[in-house]
Amino acid sequence: xxxxxxxxxxxxxxxxxxxxxxxxxxxxxxxxxxxxxxxxxxxxxxxxxxxxxxxxxxxxxxxxxxxxxxxxxxxxxxxxxxxxxxxxxxxxxxxxxxxxxxxxxxxxxxxxxxxxxxxxxxxxxxxxxxxxxxxxxxxxxxxxxxxxxxxxxxxxxxxxxxxxxxxxxxxxxxxxxxxxxxxxxxxxxxxxxxxxxxxxxxxxxxxxxxxxxxxxxxxxxxxxxxxx
Numbered sequence: 110x111x112x113x114x115x116x117x118x119x120x121x122x123x124x125x126x127x128x129x130x131x132x133x134x135x136x137x138x139x140x141x142x143x144x145x146x147x148x149x150x151x152x153x154x155x156x157x158x159x160x161x162x163x164x165x166x167x168x169x170x171x172x173x174x175x176x177x178x179x180x181x182x183x184x185x186x187x188x189x190x191x192x193x194x195x196x197x198x199x200x201x202x203x204x205x206x207x208x209x210x211x212x213x214x215x216x217x218x219x220x221x222x223x224x225x226x227x228x229x230x231x232x233x234x235x236x237x238x239x240x241x242x243x244x245x246x247x248x249x250x251x252x253x254x255x256x257x258x259x260x261x262x263x264x265x266x267x268x269x270x271x272x273x274x275x276x277x278x279x280x281x282x283x284x285x286x287x288x289x290x291x292x293x294x295x296x297x298x299x300x301x302x303x304x305x306x307x308x309x310x311x312x313x314x315x316x317x318x319x320x321x322x323x324x325x326x327x328x329x330x331x332x333x334x335x336x337x
Contacts, residue, residue, distance in 0.1 A: 176211055183209065278334075285331045292324040 183205075184192070195202050206212060274280060296317060303313040 179210065282331065282334055285327055285334070289324060289327040289331060292320055292327060296320045296324060 187195075195205055207216070299308075299313060299317050299320065302308045303310070308316075
């Protein structure tokens, strides 16, 4: 009698799919705690005996408690045959997987992002002629107006260097020294005019006094600048 019972249990095991030597899903190891076939008096989800937590290998879970509860709610009303079919039939498993609300939401977000990316790509392709036209205009500006602008910039830089040299301390001292010497020469020339009686005394005194004041002021400034 035990032999007959053992043969019936072997017939109740799920058969592998045709055309393959094993199931696509990792095989379920037969153990006293594994899934048992339904009996006439006890069928449905309550007939499933899950392994104890100590019998399962520990692995990090990426599913939140709320998501795990949702998956359990989807699986609790399924019969043992339906659960075994999910384990052995890849198409059935994929169909169930795609029906999970969380997966539907993620697929919807993915499809929306894909659609938006395609729209952006089409928009960029439509703007390609305009981009090429702007690129050509930039090349024209670079070869024509840029050359003229660079030439003008070089000229302005040269003017800047000349101005900086003209207002440098050494240049100012040199020009002050030259102006002081020129005032001295003008004073001597005015004095010779007086001796030659080319001008009267009143005119000489007025002009000479003004030239000498300018001379001494410039000489003092030149001396102070050199000392500093």
